[in-house]
Amino acid sequence: MVRFERTINMPEKILESFNVKHLSILDEKGDTDESLMPSLSDTDIKMMYELLVLSRTFDHQALNLQREGRIGSYAPILGQEASQIGSAFALEKTDWIFPSFREIGVYITMGYPLHMLFQYWSGDERGVKTPEELNIFPVCVPVGTQVPHAAGAAMAIKYKNKRKAVAAYFGDGGTSEGDFHEGMNMAGVFKLPVVFICQNNHWAISVPREKQTASKTIAQKAFAYGFEGIQVDGNDIFAVYKATKDALDKAKKGEGPTLIECFTYRMSDHTTSDDASRYRFKEELEAWKPKDPILRLRLFMEKKGLWTGQYQKEVEGRAKEAVDEAVKKEEAIEHPEPKDMFTFTFEKLTQRQTKQIRDFQ
Amino acid sequence: MPWTKVYVDKSEFEKAAQLQKEGLRGLTFREALKEATAQMMEKDDRVFVMGEGVDDPGGIFGSTQGLHKKFGKERVMDLPIAENGMTGVAIGAAMAGMRPIFVHMRMDFLPMCMDQIVNHAAKWCYMTGGRTNVPLVIRSIIGKGWGSAAQHSQALQALFMHIPGLKVVMPSTPYDVKGLMVSSIQDGNPVMFIEHRWLYEQIGHVPEEIYTVPIGKGIVRKQGKDVTVVAVSNMVYEAMKAVQPLEAEGIDVEVIDPRTIKPLDEDLIIESVKKTGRLVIVDIGWKTCGVSAEIAAVVAEKAFKYLKAPVKRVTLPDVPTPNSPVLEDAYYFDYKRIVSSVKEMFREV
Ligand SMILES: Cc1ncc(C[n+]2csc(CCOP(=O)(O)OP(=O)(O)O)c2C)c(N)n1
Ligand SMILES: [Mg+2]
Numbered sequence: 173m174v175r176f177e178r179t180i181n182m183p184e185k186i187l188e189s190f191n192v193k194h195l196s197i198l199d200e201k202g203d204t205d206e207s208l209m210p211s212l213s214d215t216d217i218k219m220m221y222e223l224l225v226l227s228r229t230f231d232h233q234a235l236n237l238q239r240e241g242r243i244g245s246y247a248p249i250l251g252q253e254a255s256q257i258g259s260a261f262a263l264e265k266t267d268w269i270f271p272s273f274r275e276i277g278v279y280i281t282m283g284y285p286l287h288m289l290f291q292y293w294s295g296d297e298r299g300v301k302t303p304e305e306l307n308i309f310p311v312c313v314p315v316g317t318q319v320p321h322a323a324g325a326a327m328a329i330k331y332k333n334k335r336k337a338v339a340a341y342f343g344d345g346g347t348s349e350g351d352f353h354e355g356m357n358m359a360g361v362f363k364l365p366v367v368f369i370c371q372n373n374h375w376a377i378s379v380p381r382e383k384q385t386a387s388k389t390i391a392q393k394a395f396a397y398g399f400e401g402i403q404v405d406g407n408d409i410f411a412v413y414k415a416t417k418d419a420l421d422k423a424k425k426g427e428g429p430t431l432i433e434c435f436t437y438r439m440s441d442h443t444t445s446d447d448a449s450r451y452r453f454k455e456e457l458e459a460w461k462p463k464d465p466i467l468r469l470r471l472f473m474e475k476k477g478l479w480t481g482q483y484q485k486e487v488e489g490r491a492k493e494a495v496d497e498a499v500k501k502e503e504a505i506e507h508p509e510p511k512d513m514f515t516f517t518f519e520k521l522t523q524r525q526t527k528q529i530r531d532f533q
Numbered sequence: 534m535p536w537t538k539v540y541v542d543k544s545e546f547e548k549a550a551q552l553q554k555e556g557l558r559g560l561t562f563r564e565a566l567k568e569a570t571a572q573m574m575e576k577d578d579r580v581f582v583m584g585e586g587v588d589d590p591g592g593i594f595g596s597t598q599g600l601h602k603k604f605g606k607e608r609v610m611d612l613p614i615a616e617n618g619m620t621g622v623a624i625g626a627a628m629a630g631m632r633p634i635f636v637h638m639r640m641d642f643l644p645m646c647m648d649q650i651v652n653h654a655a656k657w658c659y660m661t662g663g664r665t666n667v668p669l670v671i672r673s674i675i676g677k678g679w680g681s682a683a684q685h686s687q688a689l690q691a692l693f694m695h696i697p698g699l700k701v702v703m704p705s706t707p708y709d710v711k712g713l714m715v716s717s718i719q720d721g722n723p724v725m726f727i728e729h730r731w732l733y734e735q736i737g738h739v740p741e742e743i744y745t746v747p748i749g750k751g752i753v754r755k756q757g758k759d760v761t762v763v764a765v766s767n768m769v770y771e772a773m774k775a776v777q778p779l780e781a782e783g784i785d786v787e788v789i790d791p792r793t794i795k796p797l798d799e800d801l802i803i804e805s806v807k808k809t810g811r812l813v814i815v816d817i818g819w820k821t822c823g824v825s826a827e828i829a830a831v832v833a834e835k836a837f838k839y840l841k842a843p844v845k846r847v848t849l850p851d852v853p854t855p856n857s858p859v860l861e862d863a864y865y866f867d868y869k870r871i872v873s874s875v876k877e878m879f880r881e882v
Contacts, residue, residue, distance in 0.1 A: 297682070297856045313684045314641070315614050348613035376614060378589040384613050450590040510863035513852045528850060532863075 190395045192388070194435070195415055196405035200462055202471025210414040214478055216261075220409055221473060222487050223257045224466045227277045229491040230286065231440075233499065234276075234293060238444045242503075243294040247274045251407070251439030252373055254465030257281050258412030259339065259369050259434070262420055268329070268338045269308040270322040272315070274371065275341050282308055286498035291505060298508065315376075316342055316349030319368070323355040326364035326429075337423040338366040339416075345376025347393060348384050356431070360397035365423035367416060368394075368431040372406065373438035378451040394431035406436030407465040437463070535738040536708040539754050539773050539790075546736045560739040562732045563595045565707035569714035570597065570634065572743050574604055577632065580718055581608040583623060584636030584672075593636055594674065594733050616642045620649035620671070627669040628657065632718055640673040640727065641687050654723040655698030670717045672726045675766070675817065677865065682856035688818040688849075690765075693725045694795045694827060700748055701725045701795040705769040707737040709792055712746025720748060729767040729817065751798035753805070757787035760811035760875055763802055763828055764788060768815040774868035779875055786875065794824050802828065803836045810841035813875055820848040842881065847874050 197208045212220075231250055237243045249256060256277025263269065263282065271278055276289055284306060292299030292311065300310035312318040322340030329336050346352055347370060359366050370390050374381045387393060394401030404411040412434055419430035437460040441448045473479035510532065514525045521529075535557050540546035550557040560568065574580045581604075582597060588611045592598025601609035612619050616637070623633040637643060643650070650671065658666040676686040693701050702717060702724060704710040710728070717724040754769060755776055764772035769790045776786050787805050791798055806812050812832055814825040825846040832844060847870055855861050 295682075295856045295858055295861075313682075314645070317645075345614045348615045350615060350618055377586060378591075379585070379611060379613075383611065507859040508855075508857050510860055513850070513855045513860050513864060517852045525851075532850060 190392065192392045192401065192403060194403045194405070195411045196408050197410040197414065198405075198408045198468055198472055200468050202468050202473075202475055204410065204472060208411075208414065210410060210417060212410070212413070214476075217469075217473065217476075218478060220257060220261055220413075221466075221469055221479075222490070223261070223277075223281050224253045224409070224469065225487050226491040226494060227253050227257060227280050228466065229488070229495050230276060230280065230289070233495045234290070235440075235444065237290070237294075237499065243290065245443050245445050246293050247443045248440035249274055249277050251437050251460065251465070252371055252434075253277050254409040254469070255369075255371050255406035255412055255434035255436045256341075258409040259341075259416040259432070261409075262413050262416035263339055264336075265305065265307070266336050267307065267420070268322075268325045268336065270318040270325070270338065270340045271309065271311060272318060272342050272346065272371075273311045273313050274343065275311075278341060279308060282306055284308060286494060287501040287505075290498055290502040294502065296505070296508065316346035316351045318342065319346070319349075319352045319355035320358065321355075322366050322368070323359045323364055326359060326366035326423075327362060329365055330362070335424050336365065337420045338364075339369055339420075340366060341369050341371060343376060344370060344372040344374065344381050344390060345379065345384055346370070347390055353393075353397075356394065356397045356429075359429040360394075360399050363426065363428035365426070366429045367419040367423060368429065369416065370431065370433045371436060372433050373436050375438050375442070375448070375452070377442045377446060378448075380452075389433060391431060391433040394429075399429050399431070401431035401433065403433040403435055406434030407463045407468070409465060409469055436465075536706075536740070537752055537754075538737070539706055539769055540735070540737050541770055541773050543736050546738075557738040558741060559736050560707050560711075562707045562710050562728075562735045562737075565711040565737075565739045566596045566714060566728070567598065567600065568739070569711040569718075569743075571600060571603065573715060573718045574600075574608060576743065577718075579630060579632040580634065581610065581626075581631060582634045582636060583610040583612055583619065584638070585612050585614055586638055587611055587636055593638060594730060596728075596733070597636065616645040617647075617649055620646040621653070623669055623671075624649060624654050624657075624667055627654075627667045628665050632668050632670075634670045634672060634718065637671070637673040639685055640675050640689055641684050643671070643673050643689060646671075650693075650699070650723070650725075651696055655696050658722055659698060666721045667723050668718075668721050669723045670714075670726050671723065672728065675727065675729045677729070677731060681854065683853035686854045688729075688816075690725075690727055690794060691818050691823045691827075694824065695822075699723055699725055699795065700793065701727065702748060702793045703727045703729075703766040704746075704792055705732065705735075705766055705790055707735060707739045709746050711739055712744050713748065713792065715743055716745045716748050719745070724748070727766065731767050735770070746792065749793050749796040749798060751789055751791040751793070751801045753801070754788040754790050755786065757785040757809065759785045759787075759809055760813060760878065761787045761789060761802070761805040761809045762813045762815060762871065762875070763791060764815040764871075765791060765794065765824055766817055768817055771868040772815055772871055775871040775875065778868075778872045782876060782879075784875060784879060791828075794827075797828070797831065799831050799835070802832065806832050806836045807839045810839050811878060812840070813845045813847060813871070813878065815847045815871055816849075818849060819851050820846055821851050823848055842878050845874050845878050847871055
């Protein structure tokens with residue numbers, strides 16, 4: 173007969189555990205946690221502020237033009253300016269950027285010609301024919317599909333052994349797509365130099381964030397793929413900048429990818445074809461108003477003596493001038509010719525196309 | 534018959550309604566589609582609707598509007614944005630005995646679901662020897678207009694026609710959209726249900742009760758003796774608009790609406806071509822390997838000796854949809870192109 177001499181104890185072991193951090197540096201009153209403050213000169217801070225104002229002016233003008241029927245549809249960034257400009261400010265011109273369709277703040281920060289942005293949104297695809305000196309990819313409309321492209325570009329950078337990194341932008345809704353997960357997984361396995369920047373603006377058209385994923389944060393999704401994720405206050409330009417800068421430095425050192433969740437809010441409709449008041453409560457919008465990213469940077473600068481009423485006037489004046497000039501420049505561009513649609517379907521015209529163009533005219 | 538008729542605009546329908554003593558019940562295409570869905574959901578608790586934005590106040594151009602209030606969010610399910618995976622979910626539910634209707638706001642999202650549609654939905658019935666079929670309806674909408682462009686307005690019907698195991702329907706009238714939706718839900722296999730956005734406002738006679746329009750049966754919209762014009766989806770209306778200007782030229786057009794492009798009502802087209810000896814095909818997709826290519830091939834195989842002139846195809850040029858309004862104008866066409874193509878055909882011979 174078998175007798176058990178002793179009983180043993182086998183408690184479940186914890187193999188891994190994760191902490192999801194939230195970073196904020198600049199609060200709604202314009203005060204900062206100095207211990208976390210990234211190194212930015214006064215000139216840098218002023219430049220950030222001017223880019224915020226320029227983006228908002230652009231956004232405003234685009235909406236006006238849309239109402240007048242001068243541009244087609246438009247995806248505003250109101251409320252998300254710090255997430256976009258803060259992150260793009262950390263990028264170098266040699267880095268590669270894969271945007272979604274709501275990133276004009278990123279384009280503007282990288283110095284993309286404003287008139288070309290108007291051109292794109294007015295329905296002329298030549299507007300996303302990126303100037304040679306910029307590594308920014310065209311607006312990506314199919315949700316989430318740019319994430320694997322970013323991983324692929326990062327793979328190319330790694331292969332060529334270049335000290336560069338890739339930034340991939342997408343929304344909270346985009347994180348439900350298989351492409352997001354497959355791209356993240358690939359980046360983790362190959363330790364690719366890429367920073368995934370989620371603009372969690374809490375809505376995907378009429379679908380709220382909590383209907384998109386049951387995870388408490390989006391940042392935590394990175395841990396499943398073996399790298400770090402962090403949530404930052406997306407309306408705090410310093411926090412966004414710091415998190416992105418750190419992630420880019422890490423990527424360029426060969427230490428792999430990072431996911432940054434910018435916790436922000438879409439203050440406007442999804443696009444000009446949408447009316448958000450049909451599906452979301454006014455109170456929610458009101459609660460986000462005091463968190464405005466531009467307001468808090470202004471308060472900070474005022475305390476530092478970097479902001480005066482006169483300065484504000486000048487900044488607004490310059491922004492308006494730049495935007496007005498861009499509109500004028502865009503409107504002077506000649507329309508494309510019908511045959512252009514054949515010209516750019518392939519790198520070179522095929523024989524059949526040459527014939528089709530003839531038939532077409 | 535009031536329901537076989539195409540009313541090119543609202544006033545035409547109103548005139549017809551006045552003439553009919555018993556009264557015609559007029560519904561728009563979108564209302565007819567919603568009615569079919571709602572009635573089938575009431576009748577059969579296996580039927581449910583899923584898709585991004587189906588419970589949005591806009592309700593997929595109004596075609597699902599308010600259904601979630603009536604049937605609850607479990608039966609009118611909004612989804613995370615994950616088209617391929619969600620197609621897999623729909624297939625799983627269908628194989629487990631449900632009757633899902635998966636709605637896509639734009640047909641351009643279907644390429645993301647290709648694996649699940651082509652490798653799974655279309656195959657299971659065959660691969661399991663009929664043991665496990667996939668009764669799934671996949672609705673998708675073709676767009677057109679400013680800003681739709683290359684990735685938001687594609688008419689990809691031909692891709693699906695190519696796949697054995699899929700049925701592809703493209704209704705054009707309110708009567709047909711209701712009857713074909715009912716048939717599609719009742720069908721035991723996956724049905725690609727394709728709607729053109731510009732059809733939603735079309736009005737026509739729609740009976741109140743549940744009825745079916747058979748999948749695979751086309752219809753002659755207008756009889757004629759000189760030339761057969763086969764037109765797909767919203768092109769049926771353009772073909773109807775071309776009738777009068779051509780009549781003025783002494784050309785009597787027969788207009789055929791296939792309604793289902795797979796299985797195609799070959800007999801109807803062949804019989805017509807035997808009578809007229811001429812065929813013009815009008816599709817909203819591209820030319821190469823398009824719906825028009827298939828129809829032309831069928832006629833070449835089965836009615837070649839009746840043709841008095843080479844077949845003509847009126848389609849989009851083989852390029853992605855442009856965004857620029859100037860290019861878009863050149864890219865798309867309307868009834869005038871049909872008129873000129875038909876006239877050319879008579880001049881050439
Ligand atoms: C693959 C795909 N599915 C659906 C859509 C329709 N669509 C356009 S934007 C959008 C919501 C995107 O939400 P999110 O990723 O949070 O970005 P946001 O609009 O908030 O910037 C959807 C569903 C699309 N463009 N592409
Ligand atoms: Mg969002």
